[in-house]
Amino acid sequence: MPIYRYILRRLALLIPLLIGVTLLAFIISNAVPADPVTANLGQKAMSDPKIVAAFRAEWGLDRPPAEQYLVYLQNLLSGDLGRSIKSRRAVAEDLASYLPATIELATTAILFGVTVGVALGLLSALRRNTWIDHTARVISLFGVSTPVFWLALVALYIFYARLGWVAGPGRLDAGMTPPPHVTGLYTVDSLLAGDWRTFSNAASHLILPALVLASYTTGLITRVTRSSMLEVLGMDFIRTARAKGLADNKIVVRHALRNALIPLITVIGFSYGNLLAGTVLTEAIFAWPGIGQYAYRASTSLDFPAIMGVSLLIALIFILINLIVDVLYFVVDPRLRAT
Amino acid sequence: MNRRTPLSTLALLAIVLLLFSACAAPAPSAAPATTGDQPQPAVSGAADTLVIAISEDTASLDPGRAFETLPSIIHKATYQTLVTFPPDSVESVIPSLASSWEISDDGLVYTFTLDENARFSDGAPVTAEDVVFSFNRMKNITGNPSFLASGIAAVEAPDASTVVLTLSKPDPSILAKLVFGAFSVVNKAVVTAQGGTDAEDAATTDTAESWLNANSAGSGPYLLEKWDPGVETVLVRNDNYWGEPAKIARVIFRNIPEAATQKLQLEAGDIDIAMDLASDQVPSLEGNPNVTIYQGLSDTLVFLKGNYNPEIGGAFSNPKVMEAVRYALDYEGLRLLGGGETVNPASMLPVGFLGAFPANSGVQRDVEKAKALLEEAGYGGGLDATLAYPDFTFAGVNFGTFAQKVQADLNEAGFNVTLAPAEVQVALQNYRQGLEPFGLWLWLPDYRDSLDYIEFLPDGVVGTRTGWVEATADADILALRDALAVETDDAVREGMFGEMQTYLIEKGPYAPLIQPGLQIGLRSNVSGFVYNPQWRVDVSLISK
Numbered sequence: 001m002p003i004y005r006y007i008l009r010r011l012a013l014l015i016p017l018l019i020g021v022t023l024l025a026f027i028i029s030n031a032v033p034a035d036p037v038t039a040n041l042g043q044k045a046m047s048d049p050k051i052v053a054a055f056r057a058e059w060g061l062d063r064p065p066a067e068q069y070l071v072y073l074q075n076l077l078s079g080d081l082g083r084s085i086k087s088r089r090a091v092a093e094d095l096a097s098y099l100p101a102t103i104e105l106a107t108t109a110i111l112f113g114v115t116v117g118v119a120l121g122l123l124s125a126l127r128r129n130t131w132i133d134h135t136a137r138v139i140s141l142f143g144v145s146t147p148v149f150w151l152a153l154v155a156l157y158i159f160y161a162r163l164g165w166v167a168g169p170g171r172l173d174a175g176m177t178p179p180p181h182v183t184g185l186y187t188v189d190s191l192l193a194g195d196w197r198t199f200s201n202a203a204s205h206l207i208l209p210a211l212v213l214a215s216y217t218t219g220l221i222t223r224v225t226r227s228s229m230l231e232v233l234g235m236d237f238i239r240t241a242r243a244k245g246l247a248d249n250k251i252v253v254r255h256a257l258r259n260a261l262i263p264l265i266t267v268i269g270f271s272y273g274n275l276l277a278g279t280v281l282t283e284a285i286f287a288w289p290g291i292g293q294y295a296y297r298a299s300t301s302l303d304f305p306a307i308m309g310v311s312l313l314i315a316l317i318f319i320l321i322n323l324i325v326d327v328l329y330f331v332v333d334p335r336l337r338a339t
Numbered sequence: 340m341n342r343r344t345p346l347s348t349l350a351l352l353a354i355v356l357l358l359f360s361a362c363a364a365p366a367p368s369a370a371p372a373t374t375g376d377q378p379q380p381a382v383s384g385a386a387d388t389l390v391i392a393i394s395e396d397t398a399s400l401d402p403g404r405a406f407e408t409l410p411s412i413i414h415k416a417t418y419q420t421l422v423t424f425p426p427d428s429v430e431s432v433i434p435s436l437a438s439s440w441e442i443s444d445d446g447l448v449y450t451f452t453l454d455e456n457a458r459f460s461d462g463a464p465v466t467a468e469d470v471v472f473s474f475n476r477m478k479n480i481t482g483n484p485s486f487l488a489s490g491i492a493a494v495e496a497p498d499a500s501t502v503v504l505t506l507s508k509p510d511p512s513i514l515a516k517l518v519f520g521a522f523s524v525v526n527k528a529v530v531t532a533q534g535g536t537d538a539e540d541a542a543t544t545d546t547a548e549s550w551l552n553a554n555s556a557g558s559g560p561y562l563l564e565k566w567d568p569g570v571e572t573v574l575v576r577n578d579n580y581w582g583e584p585a586k587i588a589r590v591i592f593r594n595i596p597e598a599a600t601q602k603l604q605l606e607a608g609d610i611d612i613a614m615d616l617a618s619d620q621v622p623s624l625e626g627n628p629n630v631t632i633y634q635g636l637s638d639t640l641v642f643l644k645g646n647y648n649p650e651i652g653g654a655f656s657n658p659k660v661m662e663a664v665r666y667a668l669d670y671e672g673l674r675l676l677g678g679g680e681t682v683n684p685a686s687m688l689p690v691g692f693l694g695a696f697p698a699n700s701g702v703q704r705d706v707e708k709a710k711a712l713l714e715e716a717g718y719g720g721g722l723d724a725t726l727a728y729p730d731f732t733f734a735g736v737n738f739g740t741f742a743q744k745v746q747a748d749l750n751e752a753g754f755n756v757t758l759a760p761a762e763v764q765v766a767l768q769n770y771r772q773g774l775e776p777f778g779l780w781l782w783l784p785d786y787r788d789s790l791d792y793i794e795f796l797p798d799g800v801v802g803t804r805t806g807w808v809e810a811t812a813d814a815d816i817l818a819l820r821d822a823l824a825v826e827t828d829d830a831v832r833e834g835m836f837g838e839m840q841t842y843l844i845e846k847g848p849y850a851p852l853i854q855p856g857l858q859i860g861l862r863s864n865v866s867g868f869v870y871n872p873q874w875r876v877d878v879s880l881i882s883k
Binding site: 005041042048050089157292 | 549589659765787
């Protein structure tokens, strides 16, 4: 099957999948034995029937759940994600303002995780049971097993408060004006605007949370690269290549690494999705105004429209990443193209 | 030899990457350069800018809709109310936009005379029309704070400088309520131009909120420059302010959700004030010459509640059982657990409110007496109990930790307590519907007057949740409750609140646990900081 047809088919599946996600999110939110009224009104206000009635009317909570859901779907089809109860702004506007912060953080983290993880993994596979391998094992074990919350605080204490090497929490210094909005990624936007001062400030704020966030991914990728490489290096065709007298670097890069890439691509795609969806703790410690904190606030305040919006967004991210991963399989593995 | 080439290249690459990741940071860092072991402050070093770290809870900055902590600080700086409190207390009401007022003999009509010098930030005079518009708008939006206006029958403006407020029944707390940011006087012309309305259907027709989230239309010492949700709120000095001008030109409220992060930033000098420190962070800051700590008392009341509805409360509908609970608790231990300035309120009225009994002067622990009371109630063989509570930390109080302490204390006195934590919203729902036999909760005052605590009496907000209703309550406490609701003489009220507390200590369905301390960290060069329970901090008084 030509690759574009494959992609089209996958994209067509997007719509039912996303509708399914909204339905699930809606059912789960409504099954919780709690009431948005208690989550969003003060103690006195929630005891005042008039205020409670006005609140339910404002957010459409006075209608039967099925009707609420249908109204939501109807609005969704016209591109309207509704208004957040907590922030009282359009959910789309909220997502547009919080998502770029998380993308910037997660992308920096995955870039670091992949470069360092693959390099370390390769080294330890090729130098199995040497000091390099042992060191890499310790590093990856540390990355995988250290709670990110603790690591974030310690890193902030050492590199920000004690050494002053990096700027503190937040995306920019207090009161600094963000660069003109193009992508929403401050490092990119400030470069596009040629504003070096803002760029260096944004980069200095970004580096520490990104490294902390990358710790788990780096450890994971190191381990996967190592085991996958070892498996491939033990295969017959590698022995054949060696017997042929092929140069070592050619064996590693052209033959072994390429074959080891398949599980690696899966892990990288999956990790990137997780980084985008799972930054809550890092964002809290680093006061990073991203989607994680928004999702957390939405769920603790039973902010249905925001919960639905975030669920849709995260589902969309995972679906797209999976699609990209599958397409990459085609690129890396010629056998798939044949079927 | 050939074998080594790719490997050494890779090793080198990895080392370079690791080094880069460690060293890349200082190179682009424009901000803190190190001298000695303390980084130099960045923006906050500027004498005309104040940076305050706070866990942002803003849902709206529209005075007609907001009800949270940060908005009350912002509103104090950007708007004014008819009357206000002195900077450091909530015990008396003093003039603000109103230079004087008269109260009719029946306590129903309040006539305010506006200060003729009062000006909005655009230079327009503050008139009675603006007051009428602001109050009616807040009331008719029917939002979170509008219950504060429920006792107001009418607001009228007989002339430009006179406001007449008519109540539906006497309300001794009305002046204290008027201090609340919800009663901020907005510039009618400006807000109307942005879609604001005070009509009866304002709940659905008022569209000024988004504008008021980005701008202010008040007469206070500051203007709202911007609110970037989840990031920061910025105020700039109002150069047209009709009173004493603010000392600092620009105030930035940074959203820093974690107390640990606030502490690090305070030490680094990146912020001037850390609003949400925890009591256990104080000892490690005490030796720091660059930091001073304000320690005071919050007005949060943490308490246990039974349920006087026998069908729900079971054993906990028996006043003797609740009395046993009060005698079983180790108050000193609870106080230590709270840390800082934490105290034990004697009854259900926090220290600092009119008529409140002195701290730590309530029931003292007496395990034998608690056992005897349990026996008297018919539970000499032990009483199985389930303690429900929200699984969260509020104002530094970890409910799980306190529930465990309560469990240990009560078990010593013959109870057998099982802990039943629940997610906050789920627990809150059960609490609100009065479905909990025995629970651990907290109460924050809605306005700074002791009257707010009659909600703990029969048919009050908390009374209802504890199954304490008029039909089954003593006539004495009902009479006291009704008298408190309308009594306006403070000397008389003080005595009556004393009676209320004594009654609750003896027969109420509650056990007061603690009133937590609060800790605010300041850089040593910050002066003029004064804590007020209503608006927490008046930034216009601060200089550095």
